[in-house]
Amino acid sequence: MCVYMKKQILDAISRNGRFSTEELAALLATDEDTIKREIQEMEEANVICGYPTLINWDNTDHEKVTALIEVQVTPQRDMGFNKVAERIYRFEEVESLYLMSGGFDLTVIIEGKSMKEVARFVTEKLSTLEYVNSTATYFVLKKYKEHGLVMSKEQRDTERMLITP
Amino acid sequence: MRDPLAKKIQTIEPSGIRKYFDIVSEMKDAISLGVGEPDFDTPWHIREEGIYSLERGRTFYTSNAGLKELKIEVSNYLHRRFGLTYDPDHEVMMTVGGSEAIDGAFRAMLDPGDEVLIPQPSYVSYEPCAVLAGGTPVIIELQEEDNFKLTRQELLDHITDKTKLLVLPFPNNPTGSIMTKEDLEDIVDVIIDRDLYVISDEIYSELTYNNTHVSIASFPGMWERTIVINGFSKSYAMTGWRLGYACGPRVILDQILKIHQFAIMCAPTNSQYAAVEALRNGDEDVERMRTAYNQRRNFLMKAFRDMGLQCFEPFGAFYVFPSIKQFGMTSDEFAQNLLQEEKIAVVPGTAFGDSGEGFVRISYAYSIEDLKGALERIERFIRRKDAYGG
Numbered sequence: 001m002c003v004y005m006k007k008q009i010l011d012a013i014s015r016n017g018r019f020s021t022e023e024l025a026a027l028l029a030t031d032e033d034t035i036k037r038e039i040q041e042m043e044e045a046n047v048i049c050g051y052p053t054l055i056n057w058d059n060t061d062h063e064k065v066t067a068l069i070e071v072q073v074t075p076q077r078d079m080g081f082n083k084v085a086e087r088i089y090r091f092e093e094v095e096s097l098y099l100m101s102g103g104f105d106l107t108v109i110i111e112g113k114s115m116k117e118v119a120r121f122v123t124e125k126l127s128t129l130e131y132v133n134s135t136a137t138y139f140v141l142k143k144y145k146e147h148g149l150v151m152s153k154e155q156r157d158t159e160r161m162l163i164t165p
Numbered sequence: 166m167r168d169p170l171a172k173k174i175q176t177i178e179p180s181g182i183r184k185y186f187d188i189v190s191e192m193k194d195a196i197s198l199g200v201g202e203p204d205f206d207t208p209w210h211i212r213e214e215g216i217y218s219l220e221r222g223r224t225f226y227t228s229n230a231g232l233k234e235l236k237i238e239v240s241n242y243l244h245r246r247f248g249l250t251y252d253p254d255h256e257v258m259m260t261v262g263g264s265e266a267i268d269g270a271f272r273a274m275l276d277p278g279d280e281v282l283i284p285q286p287s288y289v290s291y292e293p294c295a296v297l298a299g300g301t302p303v304i305i306e307l308q309e310e311d312n313f314k315l316t317r318q319e320l321l322d323h324i325t326d327k328t329k330l331l332v333l334p335f336p337n338n339p340t341g342s343i344m345t346k347e348d349l350e351d352i353v354d355v356i357i358d359r360d361l362y363v364i365s366d367e368i369y370s371e372l373t374y375n376n377t378h379v380s381i382a383s384f385p386g387m388w389e390r391t392i393v394i395n396g397f398s399k400s401y402a403m404t405g406w407r408l409g410y411a412c413g414p415r416v417i418l419d420q421i422l423k424i425h426q427f428a429i430m431c432a433p434t435n436s437q438y439a440a441v442e443a444l445r446n447g448d449e450d451v452e453r454m455r456t457a458y459n460q461r462r463n464f465l466m467k468a469f470r471d472m473g474l475q476c477f478e479p480f481g482a483f484y485v486f487p488s489i490k491q492f493g494m495t496s497d498e499f500a501q502n503l504l505q506e507e508k509i510a511v512v513p514g515t516a517f518g519d520s521g522e523g524f525v526r527i528s529y530a531y532s533i534e535d536l537k538g539a540l541e542r543i544e545r546f547i548r549r550k551d552a553y554g555g
Contacts (some may be wrong), residue, residue: 012460026467027460027533162510163186163199165289165339 005030006038010047015148017051054150058143064094064111067118069126071106072133081105085133093121104136115139130158178295180289181516185500189510196539197510201338203402203456203483204530208450211401211443218438225434227326229426232437241436247370247380249393255415256517258422259432259440263292263368263396263409265425270364270411271330273296273420279329283313285518286486287334289368291496292518295330303328306520309488311371312477313342317351324355330362333381336369340486341479341516346379353384360419363391368409369482371451374459378481382412389414392421399444399482400451404467406436458483461529461536472544473551483530486514490523492550500525506549509540509541519534 002142008028021039025032032149042048057064072085088108089097096109108126112118116126127135143151189195206212209525230236236253243249251257260266271294274282281295284305295302305323307313315333335344356363363381382391390425395408409432425431445452465485469476476487489499497515501507513522529536 008456011456023464023533026464029463029467106494111208160200160204161186162189162197163182163512164201165180165182165516 001037005034006047008041009034009035009038010042013048017053028127050065054147054149056143058151063113065113065115065118066143067112067122068138068140069108069110069122069135070104071108071126072104072135072136073106074131074133075105076131084129087129088126091121093118093125173297176504177293182289182512185510185512185516188501189504190509191256192504192508195504195508195510196535196542197238197530198529198536198539199510199512200525200530201484202404202518202530203399203454204532205402205454207401207403207406207439208384208443208447209253210446211403211439214442215406215435215439217437223434223438225436227259227431227434230257230422231432231439232434233280235259235437235441235444238441239412241382242444243393243395243412247378248383249380249388249412251412252415256418257410257412258418258425259437260396260409260411261405261429261432262404262424263366263394265429266365266392266394266396266409266411266421267291267364268294268298269421269424270394270417271295272424273302273417274298274330274362274392278327280325280327280537281330281332282320282323282328282361283289283332284319284334286313286337286339286514286521286524287332287517288338289517291332291334291366295332300330301327304518304520306518307340307342308520309477309524313337313340313486314344314348315352317355318511320352320355324359324361328359328361330364331356333363333365335365336373336378336481338369338482339512339514339521340482340524341482341484341487343373343378344381345376346490349381349384350400353387355383356390357386361390363387365391365393367395369395369399370395372455372458372483373481374462376509377479387488394416397440397443400454400521401447403436403443406433406439408432408436408440458529461531461533464533465527465529465540468544469541470508472540472547474543474547481507483528485529486521486524486528488524492547494550496525502542502550503546507546509539509542510544 012024020060021035024035075081078082085097088094093110093112094108094112098107100107110118110121122135122137234259239257240251240253275298277299279300280303281300282305283291283302284307292302302322305319320400365381367380379454380393382393392411392413394411397403466478469487474487476485479485496515500511500513512526514524
């Protein structure tokens with residue numbers, strides 16, 4: 001019951017972080033205290049890690065450049081990839097960091113103000129780390145969909161009829 | 166000039182919904198809670214399959230009863246979900262929506278004078294289709310105190326020597342009422358004892374919120390006297406694809422198929438290919454949409470309770486059917502006033518039969534955001550009416 005409730009809350013707020021606890025209680029047919037308690041538990045257990053907002057920066061006046069970098073590293077004795085990863089993710093520019101299977105080890109996603117800034121990060125910070133063997137940088141040209149949401153307003157040709165049986 | 170029209174068609178009133186549609190269409194920026202179709206788009210993988218089938222040039226007729234692979238999938242699906250067994254070769258046929266199946270079943274089974282029991286409030290087409298097929302509709306007025314279920318006593322009270330067919334429209338549009346296994350158990354022996362046939366319209370069978378839907382055809386002795394009607398419109402959000410099906414004993418299906426063969430030829434080919442994909446890989450979509458509907462249902466029930474609008478809890482379809490008797494207006498007046506004063510469109514219960522008087526149908530096939538906005542207006546409206554009413 002409790003596990004199921006947590007899953008339901010997560011499903012709901014994963015798509016809309018702005019639901020109030022009151023609204024969540026109504027949606028899931030429970031009381032507000034339960035919702036508050038469950039959310040607090042999940043925050044404490046680091047199940048809910050934060051509440052960022054999905055922003056389409058392309059539609060603002062602010063420049064943002066995103067790059068995906070494939071990184072090959074030498075794992076460190078006694079600490080595997082984790083220590084290496086930590087050295088990388090502590091940089092503020094790093095938006096996401098994943099350990100990968102396959103032809104390279106880490107995917108680093110960088111967000112910067114300009115290509116220059118990203119380039120500086122890669123050449124000066126990332127590739128100079130002693131256990132980083134090689135990097136391959138790909139710049140994102142356009143974002144279509146992120147976090148399950150389509151970034152542009154979808155065009156709909158038709159509207160539903162207002163009244164149907 | 167001679168009257169160009171047949172007498173029978175002139176006895177049939179146009180749908181009450183249609184009249185209301187015209188009024189709402191005139192109104193700019195009205196928020197509608199009046200639709201009887203899902204707000205979701207058809208899941209992309211199903212649409213993609215439809216597109217692919219066009220690319221492959223599958224633009225020909227299918228056999229009258231439908232694509233064999235689809236009939237096999239329908240048969241598998243009904244068995245997996247509801248424990249029903251139908252031979253895909255002779256006991257399943259694809260139709261143009263569930264509506265065609267309803268019409269075909271009436272026409273195949275009714276002789277002039279045969280009585281058809283139609284519980285109301287219910288979908289708008291049973292009564293006129295029964296009349297067009299030459300039958301005599303006998304209306305059973307379902308009661309709110311029974312949660313709009315069909316009771317054994319109501320059934321017994323309306324059976325005569327001429328009764329041949331019972332329409333079983335559950336989960337129900339417009340009330341959202343369902344018939345559980347126990348509710349059906351209560352009426353099955355009456356149906357068998359009085360030798361009735363059943364048209365079970367189960368188009369909302371995937372949209373139940375406490376238990377899995379139970380089909381009356383799954384009861385011993387009922388399979389051979391039941392036509393099960395279902396389709397893709399509600400469960401897979403595919404209303405515009407116009408695809409449904411009828412299942413039942415071959416002796417009846419062969420005759421419905423004959424009507425279908427001459428009047429329709431076959432259900433849309435493109436839709437049939439998309440439907441194969443829906444049945445093979447669409448279970449998660451159905452689950453996702455059901456969860457969303459259920460949350461909205463919870464949301465509405467809570468809001469109605471908070472604003473003091475009386476409403477029995479519906480466990481099926483995507484409608485709530487609150488009582489508006491406390492406001493001293495007819496359903497029609499309530500709907501018209503709500504539209505004029507707050508620009509919210511709901512459908513008067515009377516569009517679904519006289520027994521819908523005193524109720525309105527509110528659809529929750531809308532996003533939570535839309536519902537929230539609409540509820541604020543409804544609350545403002547009924548506060549005002551309450552204040553006037555004292």
